[in-house]
Amino acid sequence: MKVLGLTGGIGMGKSTAAAALRQRGIPVVDTDQLARQVVEPGQPALAEVQRAFGPGIIGADGRLRRDELARLVFSDAAARRTLERILHPRIRELWRAQLAVWRGERRPVAAVVVPLLFEVQAEVECDATICVACSATSQRERLQARGWTVEQIEQRARAQWPIEQKMLHADFVVWTEGDVALATEQLDRILAGL
Secondary structure, three states: OEEEEEEEOOOOOHHHHHHHHHHOOOOEEEHHHHHHHOOOOOOHHHHHHHHHHOHHHEOOOOOEOHHHHHHHHOOOHHHHHHHHHHHHHHHHHHHHHHHHHHHHOOOOEEEEEOOOOOOOOHHHHOOEEEEEEOOHHHHHHHHHHOOOOHHHHHHHHHOOOOHHHHHHHOOEEEEOOOOHHHHHHHHHHHHHHO
16 A cells, blocks of 8 residues: 655645545545544543643643643744654554554555654655645635634744745645645646556
């Protein structure tokens, strides 16, 4: 089974690319979804996050206060590294397990969406890497349309490699500046070459 690693900056089209892969029959595991799973009430990671960041990080409903945690970790690199040490091994274990299931099903291709693919050296587990990218202006417009502040956008961008660096490390780049059809056409050309 060929494993595709899909990455890119926040708001640059990873979810759209993942949806296009699914429409083409390629199974996709998204580490952002796994990150939510591992901090559900009752999960060991949630208790560990609470120990690291204090009881105020958990709401009255027993759920993680994601906005509060984001506020803390994206303004403090040491706090972000602490959170990553708690979550990343668990997330990697889950996506590896999902890939193993698909290998057992003899799927020819599968994809894993990892926003920090290169930052966490997960590209070594992939047969090919695809970086989804757009201009900083388009990224900012997309995220502001979702209600993000300029400060939130800048904090998240600083927590990742610059998109230019990701593009240089990727085997393929899908430029998402145009419409969705143009991006999926690029993706189709990549898949045809594999």
